[in-house]
Every structure is written in structure tokens, then in C-alpha cells.
Amino acid sequence: MQTPDIGRPPVDRRHDRVVEGVVAHGDKRGRLLGFPTANIAGDSVILEDGVWAGTVQVDPQGDGRVYVAAISLGSRPTYYAQDGVRLIEAFLLDFDEQIYGRRVRVQFIHRLRPQWGFEDSSHLVRQLRRDVADVEAWARQQGSRAVRSCPLQVPSYSWVAARTQLPVGYLRHRYPSLEQLRDAGSPSAASGPPGAG
Numbered sequence: 293m294q295t296p297d298i299g300r301p302p303v304d305r306r307h308d309r310v311v312e313g314v315v316a317h318g319d320k321r322g323r324l325l326g327f328p329t330a331n332i333a334g335d336s337v338i339l340e341d342g343v344w345a346g347t348v349q350v351d352p353q354g355d356g357r358v359y360v361a362a363i364s365l366g367s368r369p370t371y372y373a374q375d376g377v378r379l380i381e382a383f384l385l386d387f388d389e390q391i392y393g394r395r396v397r398v399q400f401i402h403r404l405r406p407q408w409g410f411e412d413s414s415h416l417v418r419q420l421r422r423d424v425a426d427v428e429a430w431a432r433q434q435g436s437r438a439v440r441s442c443p444l445q446v447p448s449y450s451w452v453a454a455r456t457q458l459p460v461g462y463l464r465h466r467y468p469s470l471e472q473l474r475d476a477g478s479p480s481a482a483s484g485p486p487g488a489g
């Protein structure tokens with residue numbers, strides 16, 4: 293008798309898209325360009341180089357806040373030839389803090405484009421503005437009221453719990469995904485929508 297073919301077990305690839313690390317000092321060029329980034333090592337990432345829309349959670353071990361981000365994965369061909377170090381550089385939208393030495397969890401969600409070598413910094417900056425606009429449009433397209441009413445922040449369970457006085461366990465059970473949690477937020481609620489600052 294033949295063993296029935298039950299196929300391969302499903303492979304959960306979500307972990308491939310999530311990288312954690314401690315924010316390191318970069319070349320400090322980002323702030324000059326007007327796009328300061330949180331940099332972490334990208335050598336072990338198995339995703340394709342490029343510019344991605346995604347999220348960054350600051351202090352994930354403390355269930356910290358999650359921000360929408362424009363994320364560069366690659367070795368900055370504008371400034372380095374073959375010898376460039378492969379880096380994750382995340383520009384967090386609606387965020388202006390120094391987070392060197394802090395732990396972040398980066399989630400790559402939607403790839404926007406490849407890494408390009410630009411003629412000079414001004415051409416790169418022009419593209420960075422477009423990237424950020426694309427990421428904003430992407431975040432709005434997610435269709436959540438919270439993203440629309442407070443464009444650039446995504447709530448965490450503990451954040452909503454602290455503001456609604458509802459237990460985290462209940463929120464996780466009632467809204468199994470962050471998308472559902474966001475969609476549950478009502479801009480007219482007294483405590484404000486999930487994601488509002």
C-alpha cells in the first residue's frame with residue numbers, strides 16, 4: 293500500500309521578514325540629508341536588497357511602540373562600491389528621537405524598489421522624499437481608520453490596553469492581529485483611536 297502524500301508542512305516565512313538588533317551609529321550622513329536612520333546589521337537578512345515599506349518597533353522586549361518606516365536594505369551603492377557593508381537603515385515616520393543603543397524589531401512588509409546608485413546626494417534625497425511618500429500611501433492603503441486619522445503610528449496591544457483600561461489578554465483574544473486592533477479604533481472614542489498620540 294502506498295503512503296498517501298500529505299505534502300510538505302506549511303512553512304511559516306513571517307520570521308524571514310522580521311529582524312531584531314541594537315541600533316548602531318551610522319556615518320551620520322542621514323541627519324545631514326534630512327533622513328536620519330536607525331541602522332542595524334543586515335548581513336544575515338535573507339530578503340532581497342532594496343527599499344521596503346514596513347514597521348519598526350522600538351524596545352520590543354518592553355512591548356514598545358510600533359512605527360511605520362521606510363527601510364533600506366543594502367550596501368548604499370551611491371557611496372560605496374563593492375565593499376559596502378550590508379545594512380538595514382530605517383527611517384521612522386513621525387519620529388524624532390535618538391535611539392542609539394536601543395533594541396528595535398524591523399518588519400519588512402512590502403518591497404518598493406531596488407537599491408540604486410545615485411549621481412550625488414541631492415538625487416538620493418529627491419528619491420528618499422518619493423520613498424517616504426510611497427510608504428505613507430502604502431500605510432494609508434492598509435485601510436485602517438487609525439492609520440488614516442493618525443497617519444504614521446501603529447499601536448501595540450499594551451499601548452491600547454494602557455489607554456482603554458482593557459486587559460492585554462482580552463485585546464489579543466478579541467483582535468488576534470494588529471490590523472484588527474487598528475481597525476477597531478474609533479476616531480470619535482473618548483480615549484482616541486489606537487495609534488493616536
Ligand SMILES: Cc1cc2nc3c(=O)[nH]c(=O)nc-3n(C[C@H](O)[C@H](O)[C@H](O)COP(=O)(O)O)c2cc1C
Pocket residue numbers: 318319320321322323325327329331343362363364367368369370371381382383406407408409410416420423424
Ligand atoms: C528609504 C531609504 C532608501 C534608500 N535608498 C538608497 C539607495 O537607493 N541607494 C543608496 O545608495 N542608499 C540608499 N539609502 C541609504 C542612504 O544612502 C543612507 O541612509 C544615507 O547615506 C545615510 O547613511 P548613514 O545612516 O550611515 O549616515 C536609502 C535610505 C533610506 C532610508
